[in-house]
Amino acid sequence: MQADVLAVLQRRGAPMSAYEVLDQLRDGNPRLAPPTIYRALAALIESGSVHRLESLKAFVACRGERHRHVPIFSICEECGTVEEAVSRRITNELSRIAGQSGFAPVRHVIEVHGQCARCESKEAPA
Amino acid sequence: MQADVLAVLQRRGAPMSAYEVLDQLRDGNPRLAPPTIYRALAALIESGSVHRLESLKAFVACRGERHRHVPIFSICEECGTVEEAVSRRITNELSRIAGQSGFAPVRHVIEVHGQCARCESKEAPA
DNA sequence: GCGAGATAAGTTATATTATAACATCAAATC
DNA sequence: GATTTGATGTTATAATATAACTTATCTCGC
Numbered sequence: 001m002q003a004d005v006l007a008v009l010q011r012r013g014a015p016m017s018a019y020e021v022l023d024q025l026r027d028g029n030p031r032l033a034p035p036t037i038y039r040a041l042a043a044l045i046e047s048g049s050v051h052r053l054e055s056l057k058a059f060v061a062c063r064g065e066r067h068r069h070v071p072i073f074s075i076c077e078e079c080g081t082v083e084e085a086v087s088r089r090i091t092n093e094l095s096r097i098a099g100q101s102g103f104a105p106v107r108h109v110i111e112v113h114g115q116c117a118r119c120e121s122k123e124a125p126a
Numbered sequence: 127m128q129a130d131v132l133a134v135l136q137r138r139g140a141p142m143s144a145y146e147v148l149d150q151l152r153d154g155n156p157r158l159a160p161p162t163i164y165r166a167l168a169a170l171i172e173s174g175s176v177h178r179l180e181s182l183k184a185f186v187a188c189r190g191e192r193h194r195h196v197p198i199f200s201i202c203e204e205c206g207t208v209e210e211a212v213s214r215r216i217t218n219e220l221s222r223i224a225g226q227s228g229f230a231p232v233r234h235v236i237e238v239h240g241q242c243a244r245c246e247s248k249e250a251p252a
Numbered sequence: 253g254c255g256a257g258a259t260a261a262g263t264t265a266t267a268t269t270a271t272a273a274c275a276t277c278a279a280a281t282c
Numbered sequence: 283g284a285t286t287t288g289a290t291g292t293t294a295t296a297a298t299a300t301a302a303c304t305t306a307t308c309t310c311g312c
Contacts, residue, residue, distance in 0.1 A: 001261070018298070036261060038299065043260095054180035055235045057269095057298065072220070074229045085223055093215050094198070094238060101209060102243025103200045109181045109237040112220060117228025127290075144269070162290060164270065183269065183298095254312085262305070269298065276291070282284090 005040040006049055006061060015058035015075075015082055053082065055111045060084075070094075072110045078119035131166040132175055132187060141184035141201075141208055179208065181237045186210075196220075198236045204245035 008024045009016060022037045041059055044050035049062050051071055063084045064071055070091045074083040090110070098105045115123070134150045135142060148163045167185055170176035175188050177197055189210045190197055196217045200209040216236070224231045241249070 031262075033261095033263065034299070035263085035301090039261080054237070072223065074224060074227070074231075076229075077232065083227060083229070087219060087223055089219050090216060090223075093213060093219065094236075097198065097211055097213055097216075098200060098238060098240065101200070102246065103202075103209070103238070103240055104246050105200075105238045105240040106203065107239040109235060109239070110220075111180070111235040112224060112229070112231045113233040113235070114224065114229055114231040120228065120230050157291075159290095159292065160270070161272090161292085165290080255310105256312105257310090258308085260305105260307080263303085265301085265303105267298100267300070269296100271296070272294085274292085274294105277289090279287090279289105281286080 001036060001040045002043050005037060006044055009050060009059060009061040013061070014080060015053050015056050015060045017058050021059070051084075053111060054109050055113065070108045070110065073112065074116070075111060075113050076116035076119055077113055078115055078123070081116050081118075083116075127162060127166045128169050131163060132170055135176060135185060135187040139187070140206055141179050141182050141186045143184050147185070177210075179237060180235050181239065196234045196236065199238065200242070201237060201239050202242035202245055203239055204241055204249070207242050207244075209242075 004025055005021055008021050018034065018037050018041060021041075022032060022034060025037070026032050041050060041052075045052060045059075048068075050059055051062055051073070052059055053073060053075065056075065060082055062071070064086055069086050072085045072087060072090060074085065076082070091108075094105065094108060130151055131147055134147050144160065144163050144167060147167075148158060148160060151163070152158050167176060167178075171178060171185075176185055177188055177199070178185055179199060179201065182201065186208055188197070190212055195212050198211045198213060198216060200211065202208070217234075220231065220234060
């Protein structure tokens with residue numbers, strides 16, 4: 001099931017809601033129910049193969065290295081495209097800030113909303 | 127209504143779901159319905175007085191400067207405490223990364239989950 | 253083989269979060 | 283006082299997510 005869910009997300013290459021994934025997989029398995037999908041997603045997230053985009057309530061296949069990185073997502077509000085980046089500097093700086101108050105980070109959520117280059121140039125073509 | 131909602135969030139000083147806010151305000155106004163709360167929250171977020179913690183699906187009164195800052199939230203998964211911080215370095219670095227791909231940021235979501243100093247020391251007291 | 257334990261998936265029901273769509277009301281303006 | 287405007291009320295429902303229990307499958311030791 002995890003493989004199926006991951007395959008759907010990878011084929012799409014863009015964020016999908018859990019229910020979109022569900023609908024896809026129901027084509028081949030009409031009795032599929034939400035818990036099955038959510039469990040597969042939880043396992044995939046645990047293993048780092050999938051990320052949840054908190055601010056979109058959506059899921060996307062990981063496109064960076066699969067472990068121990070802090071992904072930074074750029075989310076275009078026009079076309080929905082999502083880019084995944086990594087930055088040691090950001091990671092370090094977040095650790096530093098956390099350290100100041102003795103906070104022990106376990107998980108980072110970094111999501112930047114805006115407009116990608118493509119959509120920007122379309123909108124303000126001057 | 128915005129004032130009422132903000133007051134509830136400030137009194138609590140911790141994240142609350144929209145429905146928790148709703149329940150509070152229903153004490154004085156039993157017919158209150160979700161859209162009213164969500165509308166007030168939307169306006170407060172727009173004005174910067176309230177933030178939505180995406181990864182908690184919850185809302186919190188702003189405790190930083192009210193405008194034009196990029197808040198960084200530390201969320202303790204033990205006790206639920208949330209700290210709000212600001213870092214020019216992070217903001218700058220995110221701009222730099224965005225700039226590389228021509229992405230124009232509009233809104234940043236930075237949330238760090240982990241354990242606060244207090245809960246950490248309680249848990250591993252050696 | 254076969255039973256015990258572990259893991260994943262199925263199933264049913266429901267909880268939680270959020271919004272659409274339309275109605276009402278009150279103040280501001282003319 | 284009619285009219286527009288903006289906030290709120292009201293009803294209904296959409297979208298997201300999980301609880302709780304059941305069933306199937308696998309594997310390991312015997």
